[in-house]
Amino acid sequence: MTLAHGRAFVLIRRFPHDLLTPAETELAYVGLGLHLGTPVSQNAAGDLLGHVRDEHIPRASPAVRLYTTNQRQDFHTDGSDLVGLLCLQTAKTGGQSRIASSLAVYNHILAHRPDLIEVLRRPFHWDRNDEQSPGETPYFTLPTIHDINGTPRIFYIGWYIRDAQRHPDVPPLTDQQLEAMQTLEDTANDPRFYLPMEFAPGDVQILNNAKILHCREAYADHDDPAQRRHLLRLWLTAHTFATVEDMLRDGIPPRQ
Numbered sequence: 001m002t003l004a005h006g007r008a009f010v011l012i013r014r015f016p017h018d019l020l021t022p023a024e025t026e027l028a029y030v031g032l033g034l035h036l037g038t039p040v041s042q043n044a045a046g047d048l049l050g051h052v053r054d055e056h057i058p059r060a061s062p063a064v065r066l067y068t069t070n071q072r073q074d075f076h077t078d079g080s081d082l083v084g085l086l087c088l089q090t091a092k093t094g095g096q097s098r099i100a101s102s103l104a105v106y107n108h109i110l111a112h113r114p115d116l117i118e119v120l121r122r123p124f125h126w127d128r129n130d131e132q133s134p135g136e137t138p139y140f141t142l143p144t145i146h147d148i149n150g151t152p153r154i155f156y157i158g159w160y161i162r163d164a165q166r167h168p169d170v171p172p173l174t175d176q177q178l179e180a181m182q183t184l185e186d187t188a189n190d191p192r193f194y195l196p197m198e199f200a201p202g203d204v205q206i207l208n209n210a211k212i213l214h215c216r217e218a219y220a221d222h223d224d225p226a227q228r229r230h231l232l233r234l235w236l237t238a239h240t241f242a243t244v245e246d247m248l249r250d251g252i253p254p255r256q
Contacts (some may be wrong), residue, residue: 003206010204013200013203015029015202015203016202018202027054030049037238040080046140053168054221062127063130067216067233073186074185075214076120076157076182078157079248080244082208085232085233086202086203087202089227089228090200091228093216097199098195099195099207100188100215102195102211106145109184119180120154123142125189127164127167129160132255153244207245237250237251
């Protein structure tokens with residue numbers, strides 16, 4: 001299977017959203033996802049289908065998720081086995097997708113800075129974006145690199161780690177940790193390591209989060225709300241393989 005054992009990403013063209021109503025498009029897209037896995041919650045509200053668009057809410061705190069803005073999202077992974085994005089509308093300018101092999105990034109750092117690999121294998125503190133359930137801390141701990149079935153896997157969202165610094169009981173990031181994070185980001189952002197992908201309406205990008213880091217460039221939207229950038233997102237627990245730690249496979253727990 002391409003997603004599990006091959007290049008770990010697919011791009012499907014001409015999803016027939018233009019022949020369907022918005023509700024039919026959502027239903028058909030979820031139906032496509034069900035062939036690959038089970039949709040899991042993407043936020044504390046329990047949403048199984050996410051709308052990736054600029055909600056025009058200033059990001060005054062991490063409670064405003066970055067995907068709901070038009071700001072750049074640096075290379076990262078999502079909290080599921082698979083992430084799928086269906087493009088309904090593109091931006092006026094910008095918004096390009098980029099993907100990079102996390103194993104290529106890992107191997108490059110291992111060859112040049114093996115000491116930083118050891119740093120990335122130790123736990124970091126991650127912000128919960130104010131979406132924690134009652135009784136949970138507003139952060140959790142998890143290494144950036146851990147092994148799944150003997151294969152190193154990068155789980156990384158740099159701004160979650162940096163945002164966790166706002167909590168008084170989270171220890172400050174060490175110089176080694178900051179250098180390791182910067183090295184990971186610099187490597188993924190090196191044109192030798194990433195593949196640019198231009199979305200067109202009807203394109204579906206599906207990524208294996210164990211093997212692919214993805215990035216979204218900043219963008220400017222059209223004035224007409226109907227023409228503004230809009231993607232539908234699925235997080236899926238794969239039917240036939242697991243790529244993330246058990247605590248991540250069910251997405252973000254809905255707030256009780």
